[in-house]
Every structure is written in structure tokens, then in C-alpha cells.
Amino acid sequence: MTLTEHALRGAVLAAGETCRLAVGLPWYRSMPVSAVLGIDLTIDGEAVPDLHLRLESRSVPVDELDRVEDLAWFLQDRATLEWRAPAPSDAVADVVLRVRLQLPNLVVPGGTAVQVLQEVRGAVPVETVPVGTVP
Amino acid sequence: MSTRARLAVTLFSFTNELLAAERSPDALLGELLRAEPGVAVEIDGAQHFRSFPLLDLDEVRRTAGVIEAAGERVSLLGGGADVAPAPGRFLDAGEQLAQVRSQLAAAAILSAEAVRIPFGVLPWDVLARAADDARAAGLLLVEEVQGPADPAGEPIRNRIADLERTGETAVRLLLDTSALMSGLPETYVAALRAEGVPDALVGRLGEALASGRVAPLVLPALADPALSPAARGLLITAMTRFGASRAASWLPLARWIAAVHVKWWDLDSAAADLAAETGAVIDGLLASGFDGTVCSEWGGHEWQGLEWQGLEVAASRQVAAHLDLLRARFGQPSTDFSTKTT
Numbered sequence: 001m002t003l004t005e006h007a008l009r010g011a012v013l014a015a016g017e018t019c020r021l022a023v024g025l026p027w028y029r030s031m032p033v034s035a036v037l038g039i040d041l042t043i044d045g046e047a048v049p050d051l052h053l054r055l056e057s058r059s060v061p062v063d064e065l066d067r068v069e070d071l072a073w074f075l076q077d078r079a080t081l082e083w084r085a086p087a088p089s090d091a092v093a094d095v096v097l098r099v100r101l102q103l104p105n106l107v108v109p110g111g112t113a114v115q116v117l118q119e120v121r122g123a124v125p126v127e128t129v130p131v132g133t134v135p
Numbered sequence: 136m137s138t139r140a141r142l143a144v145t146l147f148s149f150t151n152e153l154l155a156a157e158r159s160p161d162a163l164l165g166e167l168l169r170a171e172p173g174v175a176v177e178i179d180g181a182q183h184f185r186s187f188p189l190l191d192l193d194e195v196r197r198t199a200g201v202i203e204a205a206g207e208r209v210s211l212l213g214g215g216a217d218v219a220p221a222p223g224r225f226l227d228a229g230e231q232l233a234q235v236r237s238q239l240a241a242a243a244i245l246s247a248e249a250v251r252i253p254f255g256v257l258p259w260d261v262l263a264r265a266a267d268d269a270r271a272a273g274l275l276l277v278e279e280v281q282g283p284a285d286p287a288g289e290p291i292r293n294r295i296a297d298l299e300r301t302g303e304t305a306v307r308l309l310l311d312t313s314a315l316m317s318g319l320p321e322t323y324v325a326a327l328r329a330e331g332v333p334d335a336l337v338g339r340l341g342e343a344l345a346s347g348r349v350a351p352l353v354l355p356a357l358a359d360p361a362l363s364p365a366a367r368g369l370l371i372t373a374m375t376r377f378g379a380s381r382a383a384s385w386l387p388l389a390r391w392i393a394a395v396h397v398k399w400w401d402l403d404s405a406a407a408d409l410a411a412e413t414g415a416v417i418d419g420l421l422a423s424g425f426d427g428t429v430c431s432e433w434g435g436h437e438w439q440g441l442e443w444q445g446l447e448v449a450a451s452r453q454v455a456a457h458l459d460l461l462r463a464r465f466g467q468p469s470t471d472f473s474t475k476t477t
Contacts (some may be wrong), residue, residue, distance in 0.1 A: 002151070002436075002437060002438060002439075002440040003150065003151070003154055003436075003437065004365070004368070005440060006151070006154040006155065009155070024154065024156075028147075028150045028154075028182070028437075029179070029181035029182050030181055030182065030185070030187060032217060032220045032221070034220050034221035034224070035217075035219075035220055035221060037222065066221050066222050067221075069220075069221070072185070072187075074185050075153060075154060075182055076153065076154070076156035076159070076160075077156075078156075098364075102219060102221070102222060103219075104217035104218065104219050104220045105181070105188075105215050105216070105217050105218065105219075105253055105256065106253060106256065107218060107219055107256060109255075109290075111219075111225065113218075113219035113222075116368075116371075117364065118364070118368070119364035119365070
């Protein structure tokens with residue numbers, strides 16, 4: 001298991017009114033949340049819209065993460081991705097997670113920060129959550 | 136003049152264990168200190184402390200307690216300023232300095248010798264102000280050069296000129312021996328092939344490493360849509376972390392080099408590197424009076440993970456074997472590495 005595979009280690013997709021998937025940070029150091037430039041999630045080949053990231057009790061739309069100035073993602077913590085649909089219908093979902101990071105400590109001459117795109121793929125077990133309950 | 140290497144090992148070698156989160160950073164640190172008595176430990180601040188980069192000194196004191204309880208010591212604290220924390224956001228000099236100062240204060244609490252920072256990220260004026268704090272605390276700031284770094288290139292020449300012009304004594308270089316590789320590690324080549332990278336490209340990559348032209352090969356290759364993201368990541372690793380310069384090109388800088396990372400990727404390539412330029416540069420540094428730490432740093436966890444080709448890979452066993460290689464190479468009994476000899 002490498003630092004990218006780690007992101008889906010032991011993951012279980014909780015499918016319900018709101019779907020949830022806890023993921024690890026696919027990088028070797030902790031990151032300011034503002035340096036998470038984007039997260040894309042694909043479930044069974046279908047891109048997930050309106051994705052939120054929940055970390056330390058705060059839920060942030062993934063396209064607004066770069067504006068969060070007071071939150072860090074510690075490398076041992078798992079954050080939860082949340083979305084309404086699509087919900088997988090099978091017992092196992094094919095998951096593709098792409099996370100684009102700006103490396104806050106590395107700049108090239110001229111002052112541009114280095115970016116990386118990490119992709120993780122996995123067959124993730126699905127647990128259906130009854131309506132009205134929160135996993 | 137010292138001719139003895141003082142051994143250290145970095146917790147960075149345990150990145151996969153840290154990511155697995157089955158043990159806290161302090162628990163892993165305690166295990167390592169007990170497993171390798173007499174070997175100093177390097178801590179990476181961005182992996183170890185929740186408060187990084189502006190360190191909470193109470194959090195640091197808890198880690199210092201682990202080290203004191205073991206009766207062992209810290210060589211370096213890995214740090215540096217997160218200068219670009221968000222798109223379009225760049226810390227001003229005061230913010231950069233505040234982060235590095237907190238790390239120097241943490242290093243003092245940990246009784247470390249130095250704070251390690253990436254080479255060339257802090258502008259000289261910030262580095263010089265941080266050096267005032269370092270000097271007052273009896274610490275060094277060491278800028279890490281690695282992989283494709285060119286000892287004769289403009290960035291390093293400029294830094295040496297800064298040091299000569301100012302007479303600054305608290306800023307030095309850390310040489311990571313990924314700059315002196317003897318070839319592509321076998322496990323890395325196996326990982327490339329497992330990701331479907333064509334044999335022809337793998338072969339050219341080995342030649343490009345030897346000739347110092349990895350980037351001109353890799354950059355156009357990355358445009359190939361057939362490459363998997365993992366393959367791209369591996370090729371970027373070669374471009375940013377691998378180098379094959381010669382010991383003779385670094386030794387003229389010996390007086391500026393205050394610490395060494397012996398970077399290794401797998402035990403076979405580690406032995407080959409120690410028999411070649413990596414061994415030669417450490418021999419040369421020791422002969423010229425180097426008395427910093429020689430730190431084992433495993434980078435192969437990036438592609439080997441906690442399992443490799445169906446077998447469990449425990450960093451603790453890998454690191455112990457690499458330390459044995461270093462002891463054998465430099466002919467020192469392990470108990471002689473625990474204290475500074477100058």
C-alpha cells in the first residue's frame with residue numbers, strides 16, 4: 001500500500017440519502033486545506049457532482065477548499081466525502097478518487113508553487129444506510 | 136578533526152506506517168528509539184506535528200518527553216515555511232519568518248542540532264534573519280539539496296556566495312545522496328513495468344539519469360495519454376528526486392555541508408550506491424572534517440508500500456538492514472555513533 005493507495009485503505013461507502021466515503025490524504029505530509037485544489041470522485045464510472053469534504057466537523061464544498069484558511073488535513077486523519085447522488089446500487093463500487101494538491105513548501109524559480117495530481121482507484125464495499133439515519 | 140560518521144535515521148522512512156495511522160507519530164518515534172539505541176532520530180515536522188508549520192510548543196514538548204524517556208536524541212527537525220498555502224497566496228517575509236522561528240524554538244526544545252528546510256525556497260533576507268535566531272539558540276539551518284541538484288549550478292553558487300559574503304555560520308547545506316545515484320533502483324524499474332511503462336522508455340530513463348538529462352526525457356513522455364497516473368507519478372519522481380552527479384563535484388563544497396541524508400530506495404541499490412559515488416562523497420566529507428550526522432532515509436516506500444510483490448514490507452526491518460550496511464561500510468561499531476566526536 002503506497003501513499004496513494006492509503007487514501008482508500010479500509011474504505012466503506014455508506015449509501016443513503018447522503019452518501020459518505022472516508023478517505024485519507026494521498027500525500028506524505030499534512031496539508032493546509034487551502035492547498036487542496038480539487039477533488040474529483042467517480043463512482044461506477046459516473047462523476048459525482050456537488051461533492052463536499054467534511055473535516056473536523058466542518059463540511060466544505062470541494063470547489064471552495066482553497067478558500068479555507070484555518071483548517072489543516074493532518075496526514076493521519078481521514079476526511080469524509082459527502083454527496084447526494086449518485087448512490088451505488090451494487091455491493092461493491094468502483095471508485096476513482098483524484099486529488100489535486102498545491103505543495104505549499106515547494107516553489108520553482110519565479111515563485112510558482114508545484115502541483116501534483118494523485119489518483120487512487122479501488123473496489124469499495126457499499127453499505128446501505130436506512131433512510132433517516134446518519135452513518 | 137572527526138573521521139567518524141554519526142548515524143541517524145529519519146522517521147520519514149516510516150511514512151507508510153504514519154499514513155496507516157495505527158500508531159501515533161510519537162508511538163512510532165518511541166518504537167524507533169528503542170529499536171535503534173545510540174542512533175539519533177530525525178523528525179519531519181510536517182508529518183509529526185498537527186500544528187505544523189507554526190508549531191505549538193506544548194505539542195513539541197510532548198514529543199520531547201518521548202525522547203527524554205528513551206534517553207536518546209534528535210538530529211534534525213524537518214521544517215520550512217509553507218510559503219504558498221493557497222492559489223495566489225504567498226506568505227510575506229514576516230509570516231515566513233514566524234513559521235521558521237517556531238520551528239527553531241521547537242528544535243531547541245527537542246535538543247536537535249538543526250532545522251532542515253528545502254533549498255532555495257526562503258529568500259536570503261528571510262534566511263539571514265532566521266539565522267540570527269538559530270545562532271542565538273546554538274542551532275543550524277540546513278538547506279537540503281537533492282536529486283537533480285547541480286553543485287556547479289547557479290542556485291547553489293549563489294547560496295555559497297551569500298555565505299561567503301556575509302560570513303554566516305548558522306546556514307549550511309544538507310546533501311541528500313539521491314544526487315549521487317549509481318543507477319535506477321531495481322524496485323523502481325519493476326514498479327514502472329508494473330504500471331505498463333514501455334521497456335524502451337525505461338531503458339532511455341536509465342541513460343538519461345546517467346547523463347543528467349531526465350527532465351528532457353520525462354516532460355514530453357508525460358504527455359502520453361496511455362500512461363497511468365501512477366506511471367506519471369513514478370516518472371515525475373525520477374525527474375524531481377533522482378540525480379547521478381559525481382562525488383568529486385560535491386567535495387569542493389565540503390566546508391558548507393553540515394549534514395548528509397543517505398537516501399536509499401531498496402537494499403540492493405543502497406549497497407550499489409555505497410560502493411560508488413555515495414560512499415565516495417561520505418568518505419571525502421569525513422576526510423575533510425565533516426562532523427554532522429549521516430542519516431539513513433528510505434525513499435522507496437513511495438512505490439513499495441506496506442506490501443511489495445505480495446510480501447509485507449516493514450520499514451523497521453528495512454531501516455535496520457540499511458543501518459547495518461552503513462556500519463559495515465564505514466567500519467564503526469554501532470555504539471560509537473551516539474555522540475558527537477569533535
